[in-house]
Amino acid sequence: MKICRGCGAVLQNENKQLPGYTPKEDSEYCQRCFRLIHYDDLTVSMKTGIDPDQVLSRIAETEGLILWVTDLFDFEAGMIPGLNRKLAGRDIIMAAAKRDILPETLNEEKIARFVFSRLKEMGIRIKGLVTVSALQGTGLDEIREAVRMNAKGRPVIVMGRANSGKSTLLNNLAGKNILTASRYPGTTLDFNTLVIDGQEYIDTPGIEIEKSLLMAVKESDLKEIIPSSELKPAVYQVNKDQSFAVGGLVRIDLAGCDHASCVFYMSDRLRIHRSKTEGADQLWQKHYGEMLKPVPVKKAFRTFTVRKDMDKMDIAVDGLGWACVSGQMRSITVRVPEGVNVTFRKAML
Ligand SMILES: Nc1nc2c(ncn2[C@@H]2O[C@H](COP(=O)(O)OP(=O)(O)OP(=O)(O)O)[C@@H](O)[C@H]2O)c(=O)[nH]1
Numbered sequence: 001m002k003i004c005r006g007c008g009a010v011l012q013n014e015n016k017q018l019p020g021y022t023p024k025e026d027s028e029y030c031q032r033c034f035r036l037i038h039y040d041d042l043t044v045s046m047k048t049g050i051d052p053d054q055v056l057s058r059i060a061e062t063e064g065l066i067l068w069v070t071d072l073f074d075f076e077a078g079m080i081p082g083l084n085r086k087l088a089g090r091d092i093i094m095a096a097a098k099r100d101i102l103p104e105t106l107n108e109e110k111i112a113r114f115v116f117s118r119l120k121e122m123g124i125r126i127k128g129l130v131t132v133s134a135l136q137g138t139g140l141d142e143i144r145e146a147v148r149m150n151a152k153g154r155p156v157i158v159m160g161r162a163n164s165g166k167s168t169l170l171n172n173l174a175g176k177n178i179l180t181a182s183r184y185p186g187t188t189l190d191f192n193t194l195v196i197d198g199q200e201y202i203d204t205p206g207i208e209i210e211k212s213l214l215m216a217v218k219e220s221d222l223k224e225i226i227p228s229s230e231l232k233p234a235v236y237q238v239n240k241d242q243s244f245a246v247g248g249l250v251r252i253d254l255a256g257c258d259h260a261s262c263v264f265y266m267s268d269r270l271r272i273h274r275s276k277t278e279g280a281d282q283l284w285q286k287h288y289g290e291m292l293k294p295v296p297v298k299k300a301f302r303t304f305t306v307r308k309d310m311d312k313m314d315i316a317v318d319g320l321g322w323a324c325v326s327g328q329m330r331s332i333t334v335r336v337p338e339g340v341n342v343t344f345r346k347a348m349l
């Protein structure tokens with residue numbers, strides 16, 4: 001049995017539609033990985049392939065130190081409720097990745113404070129935290145040090161939600177691109193061991209992000225939605241009743257505003273359309289899919305209405321980023337594609 005070095009799937013040359021397919025006898029990579037690496041072309045989508053409980057129970061059965069990779073930009077989507085129960089008695093080090101997407105001026109202490117306070121709210125305990133950026137190559141020495149102190153000769157199991165940056169981090173630690181990494185959630189398909197400087201690491205398939213907007217859109221729209229460089233906040237001053245449409249993906253209505261502001265932390269390739277709330281429905285209906293794009297695959301939306309009960313509050317949408325509202329407002333209504341998770345949290349920045 002030979003395993004694809006890129007995604008961990010068992011190599012086979014029988015069925016093109018199944019993981020691990022390669023037409024070549026002596027290949028080290030499957031055709032899907034080959035095409036992803038060389039042409040950024042997704043031949044077989046694994047969007048809904050991986051059962052979270054199955055991955056977690058396999059991790060629970062595998063001896064080693066847990067390195068939990070989360071995405072600082074998409075932090076809420078990375079959370080795993082009940083993690084300590086599912087991995088009872090295990091040491092967990094968090095690698096908070098994609099640091100380069102957050103503003104450079106944000107200091108590490110503030111990031112750590114945010115992470116620990118969210119984890120406390122979620123009831124999750126970790127042994128240590130390292131912030132990393134694969135793009136800038138920062139935090140790698142700190143990861144090596146945490147591994148040296150805590151692995152104690154055991155393997156390091158690199159786990160986390162799909163797309164959080166696990167395989168990229170391992171490639172960075174290895175100093176070469178061995179594993180397949182891509183913007184498509186569900187790139188890694190099976191457990192995949194590699195040895196870096198004598199230390200064994202196990203890359204694992206991303207735990208499904210079933211409540212993320214990334215799963216509700218066409219794969220060809222991901223490029224626009226996922227930010228690739230430092231966020232440039234889009235700041236709006238708001239008075240009275242104002243609405244914002246983020247493409248045709250999300251709508252935010254802010255009612256009864258007075259000296260209020262709304263700051264979007266999202267990919268700068270997305271268009272934000274602002275209007276008075278009274279004309280917002282009409283605008284949405286008239287321009288949905290045209291001026292307001294991208295749009296989700298299914299035109300079914302769900303609405304949440306809340307009061308602003310904190311001074312500065314983030315409206316975080318899994319997969320999309322967040323909007324930070326401050327100042328006076330009576331209520332906030334958020335419309336997202338059905339099934340997509342929205343978190344109202346204390347401002348991150
Ligand atoms: N800006 C930025 N992007 C990153 C960083 N690390 C990973 N990415 C991007 O995030 C996407 C997902 O990376 P992967 O390494 O494939 O993530 P994964 O967790 O292995 O994903 P699955 O195998 O699907 O679970 C890719 O487009 C990477 O280029 C980082 O530090 N900064």
Ligand SMILES: [Mg+2]
Nearest residue numbers: 166167187188
């Ligand atoms: Mg991966």
